[in-house]
Amino acid sequence: MNKSLLPVLLVALSFFSCTKQNEIGAEISTNSEQIQLGKSLFEASCSTCHSFDQHGIGPNLSGVTHNVETNWIKNFIKDPSKVIASGDPRAVSLVEKYKTHMPSFAGLSEQELDDVLSYLHTFETLPDTIVLVGLKDPIPDSIADSGIYLEIEFFAQLPASDSKAPMAKMTKMEAERNSGRLFINDQRVGLYELINGNPNLYLPITELKPDLVSKPGWATGLASFTFHPEFDQNGTFFTSHTEPGGSQSADYGYSDTIPVFMQWVVTEWKANNPNAPVFAGSEKELLRIDIPSQAHGMQELTFNPHATKGDEDYGLLYIGFGDGGLTEKRAAYLSDSKGAKIYSSILRIDPKGTNSPNGKYGIPTSNPFAGVNGKAGEVYAYGFRNPNRIFWDRAGNMFATDIGQHSVEELNKIEPGKFYGWPIREGRFIINPHGNFRDVFELQTGDENLGITYPEIQLDHDELAAIFAGYEMPYGELKGKFIFGDILSGRLFFSDLKDLGNMQVQSWGVMFEGNIMTLREVVKNDRVDLKFGKDAQNNIYIMCKTEGKIYKIKE
Known part of the structure; x- marks a missing residue:
């Protein structure tokens, strides 16, 4: 079963004591066939976001099974939102560092988890913990909130094509x-x-x-x-x-x-x-x-x-x-x-x-x-x-x-x-x-x-993890402004395309059922999976894969 695994799975070494490093992962199998199965699963499903020599979309996983308790890794893969919501400092630090939540993979069998861990365990080099040589905060200025809230209303629901989000x-x-x-x-x-x-x-x-x-x-x-x-x-x-x-x-x-x-x-x-x-x-x-x-x-x-x-x-x-x-x-x-x-x-x-x-x-x-x-x-x-x-x-x-x-x-x-x-x-x-x-x-x-x-x-x-463009708004308080957002968090932004060479960005929000809410609150999930749409009458819509729902931005 191919699954997209481990978008965020690493921890700062400060969470571990040196005396326990040799004990962690001792129960993980070193069977060669199991390692090969885990390698195939990892290469098919994980290698886009992870490697063993550098950080990327997700963290460098080299040495992770030698430094993180096996049960913690398994629990995080099965239901990361639950671990994060518990306030677990390890999970919280990962979200803060990589700016994204990974979906739940409760459908993975215990054997598949063991296979992946067996492959990960072949990498013993500790993750690089040296302070980054590059810029720690490339763009230090923060985006200003405009205080603008546009009202949205439920428009349509697509049939569910899976039993869990999205x-x-x-x-x-x-x-x-x-x-x-x-x-x-x-x-x-x-x-x-x-x-x-x-x-x-x-x-x-x-x-x-x-x-x-x-x-x-x-x-x-x-x-x-x-x-x-x-x-x-x-x-x-x-x-x-x-x-x-x-x-x-x-x-x-x-x-x-x-x-x-x-x-x-x-x-x-x-x-x-x-x-x-x-x-x-x-x-x-x-x-x-x-x-x-x-x-x-x-x-x-x-x-x-x-x-x-x-x-x-x-x-x-x-x-x-x-x-x-x-x-x-x-x-x-x-x-x-x-x-x-x-x-x-x-x-x-x-x-x-x-x-x-x-x-x-x-x-x-x-x-x-x-x-x-x-x-x-x-x-x-x-x-x-x-x-x-x-x-x-x-x-x-x-x-x-x-x-x-x-x-x-x-x-x-x-x-x-x-x-x-x-x-x-x-x-x-x-x-x-x-x-x-x-x-x-x-x-x-x-x-x-x-x-x-x-x-x-x-x-x-x-500010955002994955940009997605909307449209120039044809109506409302943002009429004439270009709207866009963050796919993952659903955070919303606008600018003016007439200001080429000096485009300024501000954030905006939504009102739903009479309440000011974030899109995360609207879809009741940390991952919004935001997209925008437009009909022939130039009405603008917000789409959220999490629920399969479409919301119309009201005039």
Whole structure:
């Protein structure tokens, strides 16, 4: 059973006495078969966030079983929220340090836990406890609270696709631009249409794509979708989803010295009747890409909403594609390819064309690297760890949010051919992708001459853990302001996209059922899994995967 384990599992050595170090973990099995089972489970489910030589999204786990009581580790994996809520100083310190809660994994068997611990126990080197060489607080200023609270109301509930949180893994809600029909995904199930707030399963993707995989804690499944601007006439729409590595031959991959854990697939669907309540029609695979982990994949498909017939950008599909965990796998050269590879990039393709390497789509001649020897013509802009949301403001400027590694979250203004820093920069800070890239350092004199485009907004993990963009608010007290938030905590922010070069950020909050509440309080969970959506009437919605509920921001 593959599970996403141990997002936070380490403790400062000050919690232990030296006299007990040799006793801890003595009961853990050293059976070679059990170790190998644990290794397979760890590599499949844990290695994206953890390694044994440095801290990352989660902590360095080297030596953890030699320094933390075995029962404590097991209890924390099974129900971390319970351990944290108890006030356990070890658990509390981890949350403070890594700014995130991990979900419960009560479904793991005792044998699976023992297997993982047997593998962890083969690493005896104590975790590095030396004070960080890099900046301890990259952005010391705190975000001011605006005192603004927008009222939200319950709008819709998706059917539960699991028995525990997240109850429904929705990541995108979008209206088909011509009919106004409102669609929303559940990564595990498929694509729903919301009809008067009631979900109707339009695309049962698990039936149509039986190899699809979506696990708790994995950024996988049906991650994104978008409708062609002429869907009402041609019935064409697009999805991105994941399948296990090796499911089929990939169009883009890498050396066989790097494991292939997952494949991202772009599919073009063509409905026989664009007005039908349930999809019936044909499909065509456009693109398949190998990645070595379950993270930082293809989180966004979209069209430029401002483009009209006759515009150069009309009908061209944008694809946000992260580094797939390549940097964590010590293959930063693939994500730092200067446009030679498609990883860590925003891609732009012509679904109607055929001049791509696989002949299944087109590469627009106006793309910055189209026809350039040694470059990937699909690349529109590059240097992103996880460009999870692409959007355009009312002035026609293109933006993308980019989730950082350990220190900085970004909003970038996107221009063709530009390099946005990853994996050698995180925000306006230097990182070393070949060393401990948890550390960040001040820019050196002349850095602006290296061809790096810096973010319009950068916030460190004192404020949020994973950025996700919303919209320019069309109504209410924040009318005209750009809203965004933290996926994990649900904390909400706003800025003004007209202030490019000097964007200031403030926080805002919500009122629900007459009370000022945090989104954590609304969903009754420490992990909100925040997303935003918009309907054809420009109403803005807050989506929370934890409960599978959708809330409308009232005018």
